[in-house]
Amino acid sequence: MPYKIQEVKRGIKTHMIETNKFKTNLFAIFLSVPLNRESVTQNALIPAVLRRGTANLKTQEEISIALENMYGATLDCGVEKTGDNQTLKFYLETLNDTFLPEQENLSKKAIELLLDVVFNPLTENRNFKKEYVDSEKKTIKRLIEGKIDNKDMYAYNRCIEEMYKNKPYGLYKYGYIEDLDKLDEKNLYEDYKKLLNEAKIDIFVSGNFGNDDIIDVINENINIVNLKPREDKHIINTEEKEKKEKVEVQTIQEPKDVTQGKLVIGLDIDFYEPDSKYAMCLYNVILGESATSKMFQNVREKAGLAYSARSTYVRQKNNIFIRAGIEISNYEKAVNIIKEQLEDMKNGKFTEEDIENAKKYMVAGIKTVQDEQDSEITYYMGQELSGKLIYFEDYINKINDVTREQIDQIAKNININTIYFLKNNE
Amino acid sequence: MQIIENSKVKEKLYVEKLENGLTVMIMPKANIQKKYMIWATNFGSIDNRFIAPNEKEETSIPDGVAHFLEHKMFEQPNGTNSLDTLTALGVNANAYTTTDHTSYLFECTDNFIPALDELMDYVQNPYFTDENVEKEKGIIGQEIKMYDDYPQWAVYMNAMRNMYKNNPIKIDIAGTIESISKIDKEVLYKCYNTFYHPSNMVMCFAGDFEPEKLLEEVKKRLKSTEKHGEIKRIYPEEPGEIVKKESVQKMEVSMPIFVIGIKDSLDNKNCNNDSIIKKHIAIEILLNMLIGKSSKLYKDLYESELITGEPYLEYEFSKQYAHIAITGQSNNPKQVLEKLQEEIKKMKSNEIDLEHFKRIKNMIYGNYVKEYDDVAEICRMFVADYMKGINSFGYIENYKQVTPEYTKQVLNEVFNEEKTVISIIEKCTN
Numbered sequence: 001m002p003y004k005i006q007e008v009k010r011g012i013k014t015h016m017i018e019t020n021k022f023k024t025n026l027f028a029i030f031l032s033v034p035l036n037r038e039s040v041t042q043n044a045l046i047p048a049v050l051r052r053g054t055a056n057l058k059t060q061e062e063i064s065i066a067l068e069n070m071y072g073a074t075l076d077c078g079v080e081k082t083g084d085n086q087t088l089k090f091y092l093e094t095l096n097d098t099f100l101p102e103q104e105n106l107s108k109k110a111i112e113l114l115l116d117v118v119f120n121p122l123t124e125n126r127n128f129k130k131e132y133v134d135s136e137k138k139t140i141k142r143l144i145e146g147k148i149d150n151k152d153m154y155a156y157n158r159c160i161e162e163m164y165k166n167k168p169y170g171l172y173k174y175g176y177i178e179d180l181d182k183l184d185e186k187n188l189y190e191d192y193k194k195l196l197n198e199a200k201i202d203i204f205v206s207g208n209f210g211n212d213d214i215i216d217v218i219n220e221n222i223n224i225v226n227l228k229p230r231e232d233k234h235i236i237n238t239e240e241k242e243k244k245e246k247v248e249v250q251t252i253q254e255p256k257d258v259t260q261g262k263l264v265i266g267l268d269i270d271f272y273e274p275d276s277k278y279a280m281c282l283y284n285v286i287l288g289e290s291a292t293s294k295m296f297q298n299v300r301e302k303a304g305l306a307y308s309a310r311s312t313y314v315r316q317k318n319n320i321f322i323r324a325g326i327e328i329s330n331y332e333k334a335v336n337i338i339k340e341q342l343e344d345m346k347n348g349k350f351t352e353e354d355i356e357n358a359k360k361y362m363v364a365g366i367k368t369v370q371d372e373q374d375s376e377i378t379y380y381m382g383q384e385l386s387g388k389l390i391y392f393e394d395y396i397n398k399i400n401d402v403t404r405e406q407i408d409q410i411a412k413n414i415n416i417n418t419i420y421f422l423k424n425n426e
Numbered sequence: 427m428q429i430i431e432n433s434k435v436k437e438k439l440y441v442e443k444l445e446n447g448l449t450v451m452i453m454p455k456a457n458i459q460k461k462y463m464i465w466a467t468n469f470g471s472i473d474n475r476f477i478a479p480n481e482k483e484e485t486s487i488p489d490g491v492a493h494f495l496e497h498k499m500f501e502q503p504n505g506t507n508s509l510d511t512l513t514a515l516g517v518n519a520n521a522y523t524t525t526d527h528t529s530y531l532f533e534c535t536d537n538f539i540p541a542l543d544e545l546m547d548y549v550q551n552p553y554f555t556d557e558n559v560e561k562e563k564g565i566i567g568q569e570i571k572m573y574d575d576y577p578q579w580a581v582y583m584n585a586m587r588n589m590y591k592n593n594p595i596k597i598d599i600a601g602t603i604e605s606i607s608k609i610d611k612e613v614l615y616k617c618y619n620t621f622y623h624p625s626n627m628v629m630c631f632a633g634d635f636e637p638e639k640l641l642e643e644v645k646k647r648l649k650s651t652e653k654h655g656e657i658k659r660i661y662p663e664e665p666g667e668i669v670k671k672e673s674v675q676k677m678e679v680s681m682p683i684f685v686i687g688i689k690d691s692l693d694n695k696n697c698n699n700d701s702i703i704k705k706h707i708a709i710e711i712l713l714n715m716l717i718g719k720s721s722k723l724y725k726d727l728y729e730s731e732l733i734t735g736e737p738y739l740e741y742e743f744s745k746q747y748a749h750i751a752i753t754g755q756s757n758n759p760k761q762v763l764e765k766l767q768e769e770i771k772k773m774k775s776n777e778i779d780l781e782h783f784k785r786i787k788n789m790i791y792g793n794y795v796k797e798y799d800d801v802a803e804i805c806r807m808f809v810a811d812y813m814k815g816i817n818s819f820g821y822i823e824n825y826k827q828v829t830p831e832y833t834k835q836v837l838n839e840v841f842n843e844e845k846t847v848i849s850i851i852e853k854c855t856n
Contacts, residue, residue: 021457022799023435060728064720065785072789072796095792099435135729142734145680151575257678257854260571291513301507304564307572325572353514360516360536367459367535372800 003380005389006215010229011199014215015380017206017373023099025207026373027111029118030381031088031199032234035168040086041140041175042183042191047077047088048136049188053122053129057113066113070106071095075117081173082385083237083316088199090118091374096208107209108217119196119223127185128192137183143174148256151422152308155262156323159420162252163266169317196227200234202384206373236387239277242318244270246415253421261328262422265338267320271413277315278398279406283414284313284320285358286350286407287341292357294341294350299324305334316386320414328423335419345411348404355404362399366392427452427637432819435798439808439819440637446651447625450644451808452637455801461633462533462801463542465549466809468628469495469621470526471601472594472661472746478620479655485616488608489594490566490601493523495614497566499530499548501558508548517541525595526744527813533802538633539643546647552618554611563606570600577677577851578753584673585685585751585849591669592662595747623654630808632801661746666691668847672760676854681734684759686766689845690741690748703820706741707790707828708836709750713739714786715779716769717752723769732756732765744814750840759850770841778830787825794821 004016033043057063067073073094080087092114094106122129148154157172164170183191205214218224247268269280288295288311299309309324326334344350369375370392383389390398427440440452471493475486499521500508512519512532519532519541530549532541573579586596600606631640668689717723719736727733737754756762797803797818811818 023795024799059725061720061725064718068720068785068789071792073792093796095795099795101434101788101791135731138731139734142681147680149577149679152572259574260568291509291519297510300565304561305568307565307569325568327568327571357514357516361513364516364518364535368533371458371460 008219008224009227011232012201012224012227012230013203013384014218015202015204015384016215017204017376017380018208019206020208021371022207022373023096024093024373025096025107025110025205025209026377027092027114028204028377029090029114030202030204031118031195032082032085032202032385033195033199034233034235035081035084035086035171037171039191040171040173041179042188043086043088043195044079044174045133045136045140045180045183045188046192046195047079047090048139049128049132050090050117050121051075051077052132052136054116055120055122056116058122063117070110071100073106073110075114077117079173081169081171082382084168084235085237085385086173090114097210098208107207107214111205111214111217112221115218115221115223119227121192123189124185127189130185133183133185133188137180140174141177141180144172144177147172151256151258151262152323152325154256155264155420155422156321158252158254158422159264159266159321159418162250162420163319163418198230198233200232201227202381204377204381206377234385237316237382237385238387239269239280239315239318240272240274242272244268244318244415246270247417249416249419251419253423255425256422258422258424260325261331261424263324263326263331263334264420265322265335265416266418266420267322267342268415268417269318269320269410269413270415271410272318275398276406276410279402279410280313280315280318281362281399282355282358282402283345283407283410284311285361286354287311287320287345288322289313290358290361292354294344295322295324295338298341299334299337303333303337305330305337319417331421331423339416342414342416345414348408348411350407352404355402355407359399359402363396366395366399427641430817430819432822434822435795437798439817442641444624444645444648446648447623447654448648449628449812450641451628451630451812452635452640453632453804453808454635454637455633458633458801459535460533460801461535461538461631461635462531462805463545463629463631464529464531464805464809465545465629466527466529466627466813467621468526468626468813469528469617470524471597471599472525472744473621473659474594475660476620477658477660478616479657484660487613487617488601489597489605490599491609491613491617492528493600494562494566494606494609495617496521496523496528496530497562498554498559498614499552501553502548502551503553508544511544512541515541515544519545523599524810525599526746527809529806529809531805542643543647546644549622550649552615552622554614556611559609559611559614563609566600566606567603570598570603573598573600577679577683580675580677581683581685581849581851582751582753584675585687585847588670588673588847588849589668589687589689589749590747591665593664593747594661620657624648624651625654626657628809628812630805630812632804664692664747666845668845670847672848672850674850674852677851678854679851680853681755681757682759682853683755683851684753684762685849686752686763687847687849688750688841689847690743690750690840692746692748699816699820700824702743702814703816703824704828704832705836706743707821707825708833709741709840710739710790711783711786711828711833712837712841713741713750713752714789715782716773717766718786720785723765727762727765732758732762759848763846763848767843767846770837770843774838774841778834780830783830783833787828791822791825794825
């Protein structure tokens with residue numbers, strides 16, 4: 001098998017993807033914890049502080065120089081909301097040794113640098129460096145304020161926030177400005193140590209490592225040796241836990257400085273059976289993901305109301321989000337056309353051909369996951385968080401096995417939860 | 427077919443120029459599931475005045491025609507839409523328009539041949555009616571409005587307008603609601619017949635292919651065409667000077683964003699390919715040395731909170747324009763510009779720091795090599811460079827030849843304060 005998982009200690013795993021398809025090697029470290037209001041902001045701040053300096057490379061400048069010397073290796077840090085978890089992400093990409101102009105062993109250097117960034121930060125008097133924490137608090141503050149800069153994403157996030165009021169999934173992944181004020185180099189360092197002791201840790205390596213045993217390099221690294229085994233507390237992300245109740249449709253209209261209205265409709269899928277997620281994927285493709293979908297055909301091509309009109313399935317939460325950018329005065333018209341599409345789906349008004357097309361669409365998507373290192377890692381990490389591993393081939397088979405009856409059943413159990421519209425200031 | 431091999435990235439490019447003038451480029455990539463193809467024509471948003479082959483009169487077209495044509499090419503006489511047909515094959519199809527070319531593309535894992543059939547069929551068979559042209563105006567209108575809400579797009583376009591007086595790069599690729607209202611099926615046919623001739627087009631493939639066999643498949647599907655005369659493109663005379671140093675627009679953003687532009691002279695037209703590539707590499711090195719992540723200026727700006735993250739650095743050029751664009755976010759963009767200009771002066775009066783130079787050069791080498799992992803990236807890059815008269819491999823071949831002395835010379839020639847502009851989007855206060 002080209003994909004190997006090893007438990008280093010309880011709650012800590014390495015994942016090895018061996019491949020010689022790429023000119024790069026990619027390393028990734030993920031720290032996952034349950035998402036909640038108390039810790040969301042500090043967890044967003046931690047990666048930003050970590051990338052400022054390690055015990056060995058004390059400044060951002062030193063880190064940048066080290067990366068440039070590795071033929072432009074790239075270091076990426078961030079946070080992601082993965083269902084009801086918050087995942088801190090750290091990536092390092094380097095050239096594969098085969099493609100260096102001069103012989104060198106970059107892989108070992110690269111993984112050691114990344115481990116240092118995550119586990120061996122620069123400290124002062126057993127705290128984070130004050131200057132870095134103060135400065136990165138401002139960075140996160142700007143990211144939170146910057147929510148509004150991308151109006152499409154803003155509308156999408158606002159719809160989720162309204163649907164999940166006071167629930168973990170409704171939280172913004174970068175946290176809240178009022179919570180930032182409470183954080184300093186001392187308590188953030190305490191939070192960080194707690195995080196290192198409690199988070200589920202997954203370390204991925206993808207690429208061609210010749211004869212080096214890169215996993216040994218990780219296992220023997222002092223940062224890893226020093227970690228304690230831990231009780232893995234992350235929330236298992238599965239659609240089966242997402243029980244939905246019928247709610248009255250909530251309608252929200254918010255004015256901002258926009259020339260185009262941004263419509264987001266959040267749908268609840270009130271249905272679960274083992275493996276029903278495959279049928280849900282297909283339902284979503286038929287409804288709004290592909291160019292032959294009902295959304296694209298009817299909202300865009302027939303009515304000419306939108307340039308962008310599509311839907312996204314969020315498996316972890318058993319939701320579908322429909323999104324369209326429309327003329328503000330066309331709000332009623334667009335909502336009505338979208339409701340008609342949902343009705344049509346309920347009444348089984350989709351063809352065998354629609355199902356076949358959707359299957360082909362999904363299968364092509366799954367096959368190409370392996371053509372990109374980061375999407376392959378993201379795929380396996382998603383499986384890891386859902387608690388069961390499905391290989392690409394099984395996934396494809398399960399998609400192909402879905403029947404019309406299964407899609408019908410889902411269609412009958414889909415309800416609008418929220419209609420959110422971002423419009424202009426009047 | 428001609429085979430061009432690059433030993434550094436360990437890839438081969440197969441190239442053939444067919445009798446009808448079409449250039450075909452194929453890069454085989456074993457073990458990759460995805461197959462990717464682009465068929466592109468050398469017709470973009472800046473080509474809005476021309477004399478068609480065998481005509482004497484100049485044709486002048488409304489802004490946004492190349493992009494409008496891209497949207498309408500998918501429509502078929504039998505009422506179907508090729509985008510639907512391709513999607514039904516499980517193929518991911520798309521198209522895009524730039525300043526100097528229009529691309530039709532798909533990526534797939536299965537059904538490559540049926541998809542090739544469909545793509546080559548629709549690109550060779552336009553079908554425009556008054557009705558389908560009218561309907562598209564609504565859709566493209568929404569696309570234009572979507573861009574109106576992107577501050578990043580507004581700040582970039584304003585920078586172009588600050589630099590260019592006449593060059594059509596200063597108009598939006600999609601045109602305006604007003605300009606597209608004037609588009610009708612006649613102008614679309616006229617442009618199709620002028621620019622969609624094989625001799626004005628290039629095809630690029632990357633994926634698990636056998637090049638010779640694939641070339642035969644392409645040839646089989648080409649319609650016979652009459653020989654095409656020369657298309658005379660007319661571009662307005664563009665002065666060397668900029669239009670204005672500064673522009674400020676207000677939008678709802680959390681923090682001001684800016685583009686610093688430096689207009690370059692157009693002697694690119696008279697350069698050979700290698701010298702354009704070398705100049706491009708030198709400019710990339712200089713930008714990174716000046717304000718890249720490990721530079722002193724970046725450190726100062728970050729620590730004094732003048733910028734929030736790495737600025738985006740680019741040298742953009744075609745046969746008709748050339749400029750540097752530095753994009754970033756700052757509470758005080760004008761101060762960023764001042765500090766940058768001080769840094770440029772300092773760099774001009776000092777020797778090039780050789781250690782820094784070598785490091786950045788290695789980084790740029792790594793960035794070029796990484797481009798060869800993704801079949802989509804490969805096709806887009808080879809097509810875009812082809813339109814500029816460049817072979818993309820040239821970047822890896824020429825990087826060694828870029829010396830500190832030459833780079834210093836480019837610094838003195840290109841980084842000219844008189845030709846520097848800034849475009850700013852400020853927060854609106856409501």
